[in-house]
Amino acid sequence: MINDVKIIVVDDDQPTRDLVVDILKYSVNRDVLPFENGLVAWRYIESGNDVDIVILNVDMPGMGGFELLAKIKDKYPRIICVMMSGSPGSEKSAEKLGADAFLSKPFNVNDLFDIVQAFVVGSEEGNA
Amino acid sequence: MQMAPEIFLGRFAWHSIFCCAEIPRSLRQGASTLIFINVVRTSKRKVIMIRFGSAAPPDMRKMQKDDIYLSRLKLHVVISKAYLKDYPLGKYRKEVVVKNARLMMNELVDGRGLIDLRADSESGEEMNFEQIFHQRVRLLAVMSEAFAEGHPMGRFRKKALDDNIDKICEAITFQIWIGEMDFLKVA
Numbered sequence: 597m598i599n600d601v602k603i604i605v606v607d608d609d610q611p612t613r614d615l616v617v618d619i620l621k622y623s624v625n626r627d628v629l630p631f632e633n634g635l636v637a638w639r640y641i642e643s644g645n646d647v648d649i650v651i652l653n654v655d656m657p658g659m660g661g662f663e664l665l666a667k668i669k670d671k672y673p674r675i676i677c678v679m680m681s682g683s684p685g686s687e688k689s690a691e692k693l694g695a696d697a698f699l700s701k702p703f704n705v706n707d708l709f710d711i712v713q714a715f716v717v718g719s720e721e722g723n724a
Numbered sequence: 725m726q727m728a729p730e731i732f733l734g735r736f737a738w739h740s741i742f743c744c745a746e747i748p749r750s751l752r753q754g755a756s757t758l759i760f761i762n763v764v765r766t767s768k769r770k771v772i773m774i775r776f777g778s779a780a781p782p783d784m785r786k787m788q789k790d791d792i793y794l795s796r797l798k799l800h801v802v803i804s805k806a807y808l809k810d811y812p813l814g815k816y817r818k819e820v821v822v823k824n825a826r827l828m829m830n831e832l833v834d835g836r837g838l839i840d841l842r843a844d845s846e847s848g849e850e851m852n853f854e855q856i857f858h859q860r861v862r863l864l865a866v867m868s869e870a871f872a873e874g875h876p877m878g879r880f881r882k883k884a885l886d887d888n889i890d891k892i893c894e895a896i897t898f899q900i901w902i903g904e905m906d907f908l909k910v911a
Contacts, residue, residue, distance in 0.1 A: 612787045618820050619799055625814035625911050684781035691773045700777035700784050702791040705798040707776045709905060714774065717907050 601716050602646050603628045606637040606664065607653035607680065612701075616651055616680075619705055623712040634659030638667055647675055649715055651699070654681035654690070662693060669694040676715050793831055797861065798898055800824055804868050804889050805902045808882060813872065814911035821872035825865040832858050853895075860892050 603620055605628060607613040613630050621628040631637035633656050641647055650668060654661040661679055668675050679690040682701035690698050697714070699707060779785075803821050807813065813821070867885050871877050877885070893899065902908065 609787065611789070611792050615787075615792050615795055618824060619795070621816050622799065622803065622820040622824075623905075623907055625812075625816045627816060678776075682779075682784045682786045684784050687775070687781075695773055697774040697776055700775070700779040700781075702779055702785060702787050703777045703795075704791075705795045705802065706900075707778070709802075709907075710776055712907050713905070 597718075598648050598716050601626055601648050603649045603651065604631060604637060604640065604647055605629070605651045606631045606634060606656070606661070607651075608632050608656040609653070612653075616708065619708045620651070620712065623709060624716055633657060634661065634664035638664055641668065641672065641675075647672075649676045649678065651678045651680060651711075654679055654683065654686045662689060665690065665693050665695055678711060678715075793828075794896065796824055796828055797892070797896065798900075800828060800864055800868060801889055801893060801898060802900055802902065802905075802908075804864060804885055805900065806905075806908050807868070807871050808886055808889075809902060811902075811908045812911035817911070818872045821868050825869040825872075828861060828865045832862055857892070857895055860888055860895075863888055864892060 601624055603624065603626070605613055605616045605620070607616065607630075610632070613632070617628045617630050629640070631640065634652070635658050637650070637652070638659060641650075650664075652661045652664055661681070665677050665679060668677055673694075676696045677694070678697040678699055679686065679695045680699045680701060680703070681687070681690070687698050687700075697711065699711065799820075803817075803824070864885075867877075867881070867888070
């Protein structure tokens with residue numbers, strides 16, 4: 597279990613981003629921060645803010661999901677990255693870049709509950 | 725830092741156990757969610773990527789308005805079930821309950837985002853069914869906003885809320901095992 601888990605959601609599509617934020621915020625009863633593109637999310641992480649889990653969309657204007665994933669895994673490998681995409685081809689690329697999980701779109705509420713169960717409740721770091 | 729073999733083995737075993745445990749649960753829920761485990765060898769350690777989501781590659785697409793509306797409705801069902809089981813409502817959960825209730829109400833007022841629930845029913849029945857369904861969603865939204873704001877919910881209101889949830893779940897063919905969601909038991 598990660599105590600006081602810090603989650604951020606990066607997606608340029610506002611209705612989807614708000615939905616993911618609300619489901620996660622309800623699940624963990626902690627604030628979950630939304631970002632509309634990879635660049636602002638990266639600046640947030642780089643400015644020293646503690647982040648445990650990043651849920652990020654693949655296709656975004658400016659800095660996309662893959663670029664952000666690569667940067668995070670290069671500099672902060674302990675951060676759990678969950679890639680979201682509605683494009684079948686994205687899955688292999690996400691895997692190669694070191695994503696911890698892949699969420700296929702369209703998803704439903706149970707899928708996000710499963711992510712919380714896997715990475716927040718079942719986190720081995722918290723149990724150690 | 726290079727990971728010791730026994731630590732690596734421990735991580736791998738943990739993930740395997742987790743994934744094996746997840747599959748029956750998903751099947752019990754009637755969902756077609758499958759978790760595929762992919763092992764990728766990197767220079768330092770193996771990384772296991774877990775796949776979430778029931779959309780198989782040919783069915784993958786962007787989220788649409790109906791997907792989002794249905795997910796918000798299901799979230800509200802979970803919220804209300806958790807409340808009926810006396811699970812704790814913290815500050816952030818309360819915010820989500822109120823926001824989600826208002827968003828669902830707005831969708832009903834706008835008449836958008838409503839899914840075709842019973843395409844095979846006759847037109848008259850369908851109209852009646854949809855009207856009743858909308859009223860049930862409205863009732864759910866009002867009741868949940870009330871409990872989130874701390875208004876009293878007696879035995880009969882709770883029973884009405886429970887019955888309403890059952891009817892909504894039946895209409896959208898949604899099943900949820902709230903008892904398995906350990907994270908909802910703590911605030």
